[in-house]
Amino acid sequence: MDTLAQLSPTPTRLQAPPQLDxxxxxxxxxxxxxLDQVSMTLKPGSIHALxxxxxxxxxxxxxxxxxxxxxxxxxxxxxxxxxIINSPxxxxxxxxxMVYQHFTSVPxxxxxxxxxxxxxxxxxxxxxxxxxxQLGAFMAQSPFHIDLTIPVAHLAAGQKxxxxxxxxxxxxxxxxxxxxxxxxxxxxxxxxxxxxxRSDVVQDNLSVLLITHKFREVQAFADEVTIxxxxxxxxxxxxxxxxxxxxxxxxxxxxxNAKAIAKLPPETRTPVLSILNLHANRxxxxxxxxxxxxxxxxxxxxxxAGVSGNGQRELVEVxxxxxxxxxGRIEVNGESYRGTREEMFRHQVYALPxxxxxxxxxxxMSVAENMALxxxxxxxxxxxxxxxxxxxxxxxxxxxxxxxxxxTPSLETPISYLSGGNVQRTVLAREISSESxxxxxxxxxxxxxxxxxxxxxxxxLVDARNRGVAVLMMSEDLDELLSLADRILVxxxxxxxxxxxxxxxxxxxIGQRMAxx
Amino acid sequence: xxxxxxxxxxxxxxxRSLESIALxxxxxxxxxxxxxxxxxxxxxxxxxxxxxxxxxxxxxxxAWQHTLILSAPLMLTxxxxxxxxxxxxxxxxxxxxxVMGGLAAMATGxxxxxxxxxxxxxxxxxxxxxAAGGLxxxxxxxxRYYRGVxxxxxxxxxxxxxxxxxxxxxxxxxxxxxFVIKPSSAELDPANWLGAIPGSRxxxxxxxxxxxxxxxxxxxxxxxxxxxxxxxxxxxxxxxxAGLPVGKLTLAICFLGGSAAGLAGMVEVAAVQKRINxxxxxxxxxxxxxxxxxxxxxxxxxxxxxxxxxxxxxSGGILQRSHNLPDATVxxxxxxxxxxxxxxxxxxxxxxxxxxxxG
Numbered sequence: 001m002d003t004l005a006q007l008s009p010t011p012t013r014l015q016a017p018p019q020l021d022x023x024x025x026x027x028x029x030x031x032x033x034x035l036d037q038v039s040m041t042l043k044p045g046s047i048h049a050l051x052x053x054x055x056x057x058x059x060x061x062x063x064x065x066x067x068x069x070x071x072x073x074x075x076x077x078x079x080x081x082x083x084i085i086n087s088p089x090x091x092x093x094x095x096x097x098m099v100y101q102h103f104t105s106v107p108x109x110x111x112x113x114x115x116x117x118x119x120x121x122x123x124x125x126x127x128x129x130x131x132x133x134q135l136g137a138f139m140a141q142s143p144f145h146i147d148l149t150i151p152v153a154h155l156a157a158g159q160k161x162x163x164x165x166x167x168x169x170x171x172x173x174x175x176x177x178x179x180x181x182x183x184x185x186x187x188x189x190x191x192x193x194x195x196x197x198r199s200d201v202v203q204d205n206l207s208v209l210l211i212t213h214k215f216r217e218v219q220a221f222a223d224e225v226t227i228x229x230x231x232x233x234x235x236x237x238x239x240x241x242x243x244x245x246x247x248x249x250x251x252x253x254x255x256x257n258a259k260a261i262a263k264l265p266p267e268t269r270t271p272v273l274s275i276l277n278l279h280a281n282r283x284x285x286x287x288x289x290x291x292x293x294x295x296x297x298x299x300x301x302x303x304x305a306g307v308s309g310n311g312q313r314e315l316v317e318v319x320x321x322x323x324x325x326x327x328g329r330i331e332v333n334g335e336s337y338r339g340t341r342e343e344m345f346r347h348q349v350y351a352l353p354x355x356x357x358x359x360x361x362x363x364x365m366s367v368a369e370n371m372a373l374x375x376x377x378x379x380x381x382x383x384x385x386x387x388x389x390x391x392x393x394x395x396x397x398x399x400x401x402x403x404x405x406x407x408t409p410s411l412e413t414p415i416s417y418l419s420g421g422n423v424q425r426t427v428l429a430r431e432i433s434s435e436s437x438x439x440x441x442x443x444x445x446x447x448x449x450x451x452x453x454x455x456x457x458x459x460x461l462v463d464a465r466n467r468g469v470a471v472l473m474m475s476e477d478l479d480e481l482l483s484l485a486d487r488i489l490v491x492x493x494x495x496x497x498x499x500x501x502x503x504x505x506x507x508x509x510i511g512q513r514m515a516x517x
Numbered sequence: 518x519x520x521x522x523x524x525x526x527x528x529x530x531x532x533r534s535l536e537s538i539a540l541x542x543x544x545x546x547x548x549x550x551x552x553x554x555x556x557x558x559x560x561x562x563x564x565x566x567x568x569x570x571x572x573x574x575x576x577x578x579x580a581w582q583h584t585l586i587l588s589a590p591l592m593l594t595x596x597x598x599x600x601x602x603x604x605x606x607x608x609x610x611x612x613x614x615x616v617m618g619g620l621a622a623m624a625t626g627x628x629x630x631x632x633x634x635x636x637x638x639x640x641x642x643x644x645x646x647x648a649a650g651g652l653x654x655x656x657x658x659x660x661r662y663y664r665g666v667x668x669x670x671x672x673x674x675x676x677x678x679x680x681x682x683x684x685x686x687x688x689x690x691x692x693x694x695x696f697v698i699k700p701s702s703a704e705l706d707p708a709n710w711l712g713a714i715p716g717s718r719x720x721x722x723x724x725x726x727x728x729x730x731x732x733x734x735x736x737x738x739x740x741x742x743x744x745x746x747x748x749x750x751x752x753x754x755x756x757x758x759a760g761l762p763v764g765k766l767t768l769a770i771c772f773l774g775g776s777a778a779g780l781a782g783m784v785e786v787a788a789v790q791k792r793i794n795x796x797x798x799x800x801x802x803x804x805x806x807x808x809x810x811x812x813x814x815x816x817x818x819x820x821x822x823x824x825x826x827x828x829x830x831x832s833g834g835i836l837q838r839s840h841n842l843p844d845a846t847v848x849x850x851x852x853x854x855x856x857x858x859x860x861x862x863x864x865x866x867x868x869x870x871x872x873x874x875x876g
Contacts, residue, residue, distance in 0.1 A: 342760070345760075360758050
């Protein structure tokens with residue numbers, strides 16, 4: 001064993017990381033252009049933020065750099081040398097490592113075991129004594145310190161995130177790509193992790209490309225910023241030269257160009273849904289919704305904007321009956337509402353959840369049966385309370401399939417055989433075809449659909465509103481909310497932090513609030 | 518044009534129905550072939566073995582009667598797995614529910630004695646057996662719903678507890694000291710025995726099994742309750758959006774499943790055993806799991822699968838006598854069938870000839 005190999009477990013800190021240039025990268029998926037001639041430069045020893053809304057192309061860009069995707073056109077340069085990166089393993093060979101949003105460690109194994117596991121060059125026999133010596137030396141030099149002997153399952157989220165970063169450093173990465181590293185951290189943990197990385201960057205040991213939604217992090221930790229919007233470069237420059245307002249405008253674009261769908265002024269305005277100081281937890285028991293107060297009236301679409309992961313999903317799940325609130329109260333038409341079937345029917349509450357196949361359909365049941373999910377226990381589909389009238393179910397389904405142009409081979413086809421758009425139409429038919437709908441809860445109703453389907457759904461929502469339905473709509477697509485909603489709110493970190501009538505909405509402030517500023 | 522598309526919409530999916538018949542048949546055939554290999558290795562001619570099984574199971578009316586007697590409890594215990602399966606639960610506590618049902622039925626039958634007309638006593642015994650078996654499995658359902666305990670493990674462990682309770686009772690409080698062959702309860706009064714269907718030696722338990730399977734089918738396929746259960750089993754998130762009471766449905770369907778197995782226990786003590794003792798634990802519960810899976814949890818198909826397995830069980834003796842095969846050969850066959858059927862589950866939708874075409 002030569003001396004070089006013995007030294008190698010700790011990252012050599014002799015020279016600065018290479019400069020990473022992305023030149024005119026274009027990536028097309030079929031006819032859809034996810035990235036359109038985007039260029040950027042990550043200077044050695046700097047933190048570069050990549051800012052943009054969901055779907056702006058941030059992930060596509062870094063996946064091209066990491067070799068997950070092959071760009072349709074354009075090049076990646078390292079220290080001005082054209083570098084062919086065909087796989088994450090190639091990227092690693094160039095010293096580029098990525099930290100993902102989800103944790104990739106084995107919970108039952110210790111920190112040391114996870115670090116050794118992450119190495120590509122595994123030996124047949126692991127000399128743990130030697131490994132621990134090397135790991136100890138590595139840990140002494142690294143920006144974070146974690147006890148090597150404790151199982152990963154016992155680490156807090158912040159420490160797990162640190163371990164993910166340590167893994168990349170352990171693999172001798174000099175360019176780190178962090179994909180929204182702070183989305184799972186508390187603000188305190190986020191500041192700590194980024195602050196420690198920052199000190200390493202300042203010493204010229206490391207370059208960091210930071211994908212984020214949060215202006216605060218950009219301003220506090222980044223040197224330069226690249227802003228993407230809808231796959232195009234929307235702005236670039238040194239962070240110190242840019243104001244939050246300027247960045248928000250670049251990120252969200254010029255608003256108000258939404259096409260107007262004829263909205264009728266509401267005849268009356270009575271409260272339908274009242275949410276009073278509602279709290280709810282995530283699956284992992286951490287608070288997601290923290291004291292939401294909100295009222296939705298007849299003939300009104302209330303839009304809730306926000307970056308995903310700020311509690312909107314949990315709020316919708318509570319309203320739709322999929323999640324228990326911890327404290328707080330929901331009232332519909334002035335009566336306490338707990339999401340039972342009887343209450344849903346009495347108050348005519350319907351829901352359009354995101355991912356309809358996962359949330360609103362029974363994949364193994366037929367199209368007709370799925371359309372009957374709301375009505376199977378009501379006449380004429382049931383007789384004498386205990387007998388299903390299958391013919392009535394089929395007849396209703398037949399009508400809905402025609403009215404909503406659902407493309408299905410037959411009514412008896414399991415709904416999982418249908419395309420995404422047709423599943424969406426099936427759910428839409430079930431949830432908004434009834435004339436008696438009073439309250440509709442929608443979440444990202446158009447996610448992943450093509451333009452014609454989106455228009456169809458938007459028109460259906462406005463039509464429902466014009467009939468006097470109270471609509472609460474959560475969406476990650478700000479344009480959608482701006483064109484449909486009568487009133488817009490922003491949810492950030494579990495709280496509603498902004499509210500405005502749509503015609504007085506200030507896009508700059510909305511952007512800042514969404515970014516937790 | 519319009520008429521055509523309407524017709525296409527209303528067309529019944531016969532290909533998929535065919536698939537759900539063809540695949541189990543293929544699986545059974547495969548199991549027969551593998552079993553044939555086993556027999557050949559054990560030194561018997563597989564074709565003669567097949568012939569013997571057929572003769573012993575379905576060859577004559579007397580064979581048929583024996584098969585049907587064995588299949589009656591299987592139909593009932595199978596529902597203990599098949600009904601909760603529609604809700605997405607894997608319950609294997611059939612044996613325990615059968616034992617608890619048998620115990621409760623016997624206690625009721627002994628308690629009532631001849632104070633009531635036999636039919637009333639039998640009905641009371643059936644009700645007690647169903648309640649006991651139902652509550653037993655409902656326990657597993659409640660553990661699942663309220664505490665997140667794996668229902669398969671808990672229902673399996675409940676089997677051992679039920680058997681231990683039975684052993685305790687027949688060796689202690691319920692023991693009939695005058696019966697010395699093995700620890701047993703007192704004998705049920707002959708007036709209360711479940712008799713044979715006129716013209717046969719098949720007891721009325723078969724009728725119970727057939728009726729309950731039929732009722733279970735109607736319940737699952739033709740009532741709002743069954744519809745709701747299928748929604749919960751298919752996608753619990755969708756069930757919550759539809760406001761369905763998931764907890765109540767879980768408990769109710771576990772109760773119904775358990776009560777079917779409890780009824781099997783009542784049938785066994787009232788028609789076959791007449792006493793409670795170790796012989797009540799005769800693997801009907803575990804065989805019921807197999808029946809449920811072979812029938813893909815469809816209560817109507819359960820009837821057929823139970824008769825089939827009853828036939829296999831009925832042929833156990835003849836394999837030993839005429840082919841010199843070991844006693845456990847029937848269990849080997851049963852196990853091979855189970856594995857083949859479970860494997861065939863993974864083949865649904867894989868064969869193009871069973872897919873619904875566009876035209």
